Structures are given as C-alpha cells and as structure tokens.
Amino acid sequence: AAVPSHSHTIFDKIINKEIPSNVVYEDDEVLAFRDIDPQAPTHILIIPKVKDGLIGLSKAEERHCEILGRLLYTAKLVAKQEGLEQGFRIVINDGPNGGQSVYHLHIHLLGGRQMNWPPG
Numbered sequence: 791a792a793v794p795s796h797s798h799t800i801f802d803k804i805i806n807k808e809i810p811s812n813v814v815y816e817d818d819e820v821l822a823f824r825d826i827d828p829q830a831p832t833h834i835l836i837i838p839k840v841k842d843g844l845i846g847l848s849k850a851e852e853r854h855c856e857i858l859g860r861l862l863y864t865a866k867l868v869a870k871q872e873g874l875e876q877g878f879r880i881v882i883n884d885g886p887n888g889g890q891s892v893y894h895l896h897i898h899l900l901g902g903r904q905m906n907w908p909p910g
C-alpha cells in the first residue's frame with residue numbers, strides 16, 4: 791500500500807537521532823530542539839515524539855488533549871530554562887495559509903527580542 795506523504799517527516803529522523811539537532815529538553819513524550827533557521831535569538835521547536843496522526847493542530851482529536859497540554863507546558867519550562875523572563879511568543883503554523891512546512895505538529899517558542907503584532 792502507498793505510504794501517505796505526510797506519514798514521515800524530517801522530525802522523525804531528529805527524534806530517532808538519525809540526523810543531529812540541538813536538543814534543549816527531552817522526556818518520554820516530548821522533544822525540544824533549536825530551529826535550524828532561527829527567527830529570534832531563541833527559537834525552539836517542541837514536538838510530540840509519537841505523532842499519532844497529529845500532522846498539524848487542525849488534525850487534533852480528543853485523544854490528543856493530554857499531549858497538547860504537555861507540549862504547551864513544556865514550552866513554559868523551556869522558556870524558563872532559556873531565561874526568557876521578559877516574555878516570549880508561542881506559534882503553531884497550520885496548513886498552507888498558516889505557513890506550515892513540516893507536517894508533524896510543533897510549537898515554535900520564540901524569544902530574546904521584541905515581537906510585533908500583527909505578525910504578518
């Protein structure tokens with residue numbers, strides 16, 4: 791059977807340590823690592839280790855509620871670890887109009903500079 795194109799992404803290789811990444815936090819469920827193309831002095835991606843169909847937030851189901859909460863809480867822990875006492879921004883891009891490029895749910899944690907609104 792054909793494998794759906796979104797079933798594997800570069801993040802699987804990062805989770806499996808098949809390609810290197812700069813990991814800042816890891817536990818059984820969650821991995822956080824520095825974005826390869828940072829848009830702020832601190833730019834970290836927070837992802838579930840098991841995708842379970844969660845290619846983006848728009849595909850979330852009731853069963854994902856616990857991991858969604860865990861990802862958001864991890865963002866808070868990492869923000870503290872990174873010394874972002876002056877504030878930070880959380881972003882989830884979804885789908886083409888959202889600017890999503892990797893179809894494995896991820897939270898962007900951005901900090902270390904003034905963020906602007908609207909983001910554009």
Ligand code: 5GP
Pocket residue numbers: 800811812823824825826827828835882883889890891892893
């Ligand atoms: P999206 O555009 O889907 O919201 O975010 C995907 C993010 O993944 C982008 O910010 C991009 O720079 C980052 N990214 C893509 N490939 C890699 C990689 O191989 N390593 C790391 N660390 N980040 C990556």
